[in-house]
Amino acid sequence: MADVNLSEAEKTFILHSVQDNFRDDGRSCEDFRHMEIETGLISNTNGSARVRLASTDVLVGVKVQLSPVDPENPEVGRMEFFLDCSANATPEFEGRGGEELASEITALLTRAYGCPSTMDYPSLCVLPGQQCWLLYVDILLLECGGNLFDAMSLAVKAALFNTKVPNVTMTKDEGGIELDVSDDPYDFKRLDVTGAPLVVTVNKIGHFHVVDASEKEEACSLARIMLGVTQTGTITAMKKEGSGSLDADSISDMMESAKKVGVLLNKSLLKALGEEEEQGTEAVGFLR
Amino acid sequence: MSVDIRLASSRGKGADLYHGEDPGNIVTPGDVITADTGFMRGHGTYMEEDCLHASVAGTVERVNKLVSVRPPKTRYNGEIGDVVIGRVIELALRRWRVETHSRMDSVLMLSSVNLPGGELRRRSEEDEKMMRSYLKEGDLISAEVQNVMSDGCLSLHTRSLKYGKLGQGTLVQVSPSLVLRRKTHFHNLPVGASIILGNNGFIWLSPTQDEQDGDTGGYQTNLQPVSHSDREVIARLRNCVLALADRQMLLFDTSILHAYEASMKHTVKELLKPEVIADVVDLVRQRMELEGS
């Protein structure tokens, strides 16, 4: 995340504004900034989505591939995350600059989606014990404007909603079972993402906490927790980050906030995605 | 608690209200501006085979014999006398390196600042060691451009009482081409806040100082909590400035005040929504048209 160097006075100003529940752009501590989503932009993928949260811009592409099962879980499908921090976002991401951030975020997403109830993994298994669908979820970070984890998880969920997994026909012959992936663009099945979690980051600033922190607010916060929250308020992953320490009471307050916001976020996202599907207009992409 | 998720397809196409005819002075890189050799080359042009070509995309400006092309968006090009706001990024030998969003980092020499207490003396070694107590990394300052060096590096000074370290407030960054060169860049707005319009596109919003405690050049910063009403004014101004910048409207005290008044019918956080921004900017534009004509 881009480092913003703030002066003492600016940090004090932000600290007091959070105390006052009136942040520097007029939001309260639990308000999100304006967001835009869109799905189906990239045609080479099985599913794609783009999320713009103020000046944070994230693009996700999902590609599916038949592959051998995980020996520890031979009856379910698999999911692999990959984050590429593009140098477009900030020159610091040039070359291998974004790798640390990438490994952090992919680890959290893997854990959040690792819980078996989040996605219908058994349905992704094609031949139990042998072949299953492997979902490659590739995230491309195009611009950093604070609150990267939340924006990425929104884009991931939207892309998974948009994903079309081709149907497979199995034919038995002497050598074994032949798997035939359908080429027909209309012969697919969709993924059920109602149980998929969204990451909500809660930043502690002073004695209070905020949701959807801008870059300046992130620079004032010494500790934050990230929670994977599903539509029903179930928490699938949690992580504390930052050099500051938190006491148990603050953590439970922050968790309550995150759960509330997470449930609302899930609802709004699915509503927007449903609207988009009904409209069925061609993707606008970056042209507007 | 509010969450606002929109579809990208519902985004409008942007202000499309002006279908003006080509004023004839738009150029793109490579266009020939004039084949007349009598003109002097200014910014944004280059000479090739006795013809003057444009090197950027923008509008041609002719001042007597000087021809230059002004692009709509560019990094800050400093000129002597400009008021800028900068952030200190590094301490070096007898100087501070200041970030002003220009081609190179600007420089604030130790000899160009006012000492605390307003003393006038030669800077000693003691002062060099105490530099960090005057200004350290991350501090914001308002300063004036004293000199532009040959490689483009700007040399700043804060030798007047109105410049110096900035206290509590909000910094907004916009494109430098949106801030015009005016007589004064420091405004105490009647709505209850002060604004400094830096030529480099950095805009500083702060609560109004009641008493000019600028005798010390602002080295003591007031860390008392700012009142809620002041905070609201500053937040609203911030959103108005960003709304105007988003639509590439020029920023000066009148346009910002118009935007403020036009925004009063919305709550401060509603000003983050694109349709409200479009509404406010349209009102401002109409008002400026009325006043201009």
Add this chain to the structure above:
Amino acid sequence: MAGMELLSDQGFRMDGRKSNELRRIRFKKGVFNQADGSAYLEQGNTKVLAAVYGPHEIRGSKSKALHDRVLINCQYSMATFSTQDRKRRPRGDRKSQEMTSHLKQTFDAVVLTELYPKTQLDIYVEVLQSDGGNYCASVNAATLALMDAGIPMKDYVIACAGSFTRETPIIDINHLEESSGGAEVIMAILPRCDQIVFLEMNSRLHEDHLSAVMDHVMAGCKDIFNVLNQQVREELVRRTVQDSLVDSG
């Protein structure tokens, strides 16, 4: 690959274009706020994003600074989902390094580098969807991004790729045509001065046909230039008219 005709008897290509027809070009300048200049360009199904940062102080070792010119730093990167088969690494492989140095070479020739000594200019290109002509789309998008950032250049840089099949030169080839095994001629030119800043040819082409293909590719570049220039001018006109209405004393 046998039996796949790139050009049909009636003169139509696989995607329905004629031999000298370009793909649809759409673009937008100023896509991002934080970069100094940015642009998004589509040429058919190839989608590219370019961002420009600078000129700014050299980061890292100051020894890299050039005392009389700006240091141009490029990076070409492809999203892992951009190709038909998923790409494991977005950058760092040999092909990307080669593209990066080609881009650097191209823009070193056209940016007025003497104006900004001891500074650095970053040009980053990200390919979102790859369907042939990646280098060309990258160059065109980077030109627009540089213009958006207000960086002085001698002229536009426009690139186009062409091939030769059934005695006819074809231009603006897509991925299928690139991988069919025919010759590929890639050119980047300054359209108004007719200067070539980059030229590369792959595979085999009889020298008798070379000048014909080059002429066609150059004409293709000029067509692309016209399309881009027209829209850029229109946007500038719209902006100037807006500005003049609010500029009061």
